[in-house]
Amino acid sequence: MELVREIENFKKKDCDLYLALGNFDGVHLGHQKLIQELVKKAKASQGLAAAFIFEPHPTKIINPEKAPKILINPEYKAELLGKMGLDTLIYNSFSLAISKWSPEEFVERILVDRLGVKEVFVGFNYSFGHKGAGNPELLKQLGKKYNFAVNIISPVTLDGEVISSSLVRSALDAGDIEYASRLLGYCPTVGGIVVSGEKRGGAKMGFPTANLEFNSDLNIPATGVYAARVWIDEVSYKAVINIGRKPTFHEVYPVSIEAHLMNFTENIYGKYIKIDFLQKIRDERKFNSLEELVEQIKIDCNTADSIASQYC
Secondary structure: OEEEEOHHHOOOOOOOEEEEEOOOOOOOHHHHHHHHHHHHHHHHOOOEEEEEEEEOOHHHHHOHHHOOOEOOOHHHHHHHHHHOOOOEEEEEEOOHHHHOOOHHHHHHHHHHHHHOOOEEEEEOOOOEOHHHOEOHHHHHHHHHHHOOEEEEEOOOEEOOEEOOHHHHHHHHHOOOHHHHHHHHOOOOEEEEEEEOOOOOOHHHHOOOOEEEEOOOOEOOOOOEEEEEEEEEOOEEEEEEEEEEOOOOOOOOOOOEEEEEEOOOOOOOOOOEEEEEEEEEEEOOOOOOOHHHHHHHHHHHHHHHHHHHOOOO
């Protein structure tokens, strides 16, 4: 897949352009349906399957205090979209100036003048233009005016609920990894660089941990202990993950992510790792002694090993 940063760097091809519009945060099952329809149509017509995404999320620029946490970073989003058969992904910077464009200005400047789209694919609740004034029906009207087709993809539901990025966030905030996985169609994932921790002697206790430096904009799962699969250089390892504030050692401490990889002893400081969360084991809690903590970690490892064995 071709990744284009900024629309002025997009070079028009000698074929029709079929374009997906949206933010696609999480690339959940609803997004996947839209991309599948797009790719199917583009390939059947020997056209180019592409997506146009504003980065960062427009709310981050317009009203940063109300901007939602993101489910995945732009790099992982691109990876997922590429695996679905997308030919081109355009990330374009969003700005306050762009936020003032009317819906028709957006269509004319981006879809018509810059991209020359043949067909556009959007979700049922897609909005665009100043203050989100544009909706799919208006886009259809503008498509007739500017000679391109608009495909509106109906919602995908699970257990009677419309799948959405906000529903995935709610599941993660509740620590409900299994439900989040069903909404996404894959395991919730957090990636980052392994950095030095507090050096409290985890290795001496028999449970060395990798401390993850992660993007503070990411919507990570709720505090607690999780069974997981950790990927390093395309190899996966069973792991126990602790997300929390280390209440046994601190009264106040920022949320951290620590991973204990089973049967793994290599030095991975400075390495990028990816954590696939499989299931929550228990809530985080304060222990009365180090010995009590060690005993609980042993139990957690056995539980995580049993869970991860179903995946690894």
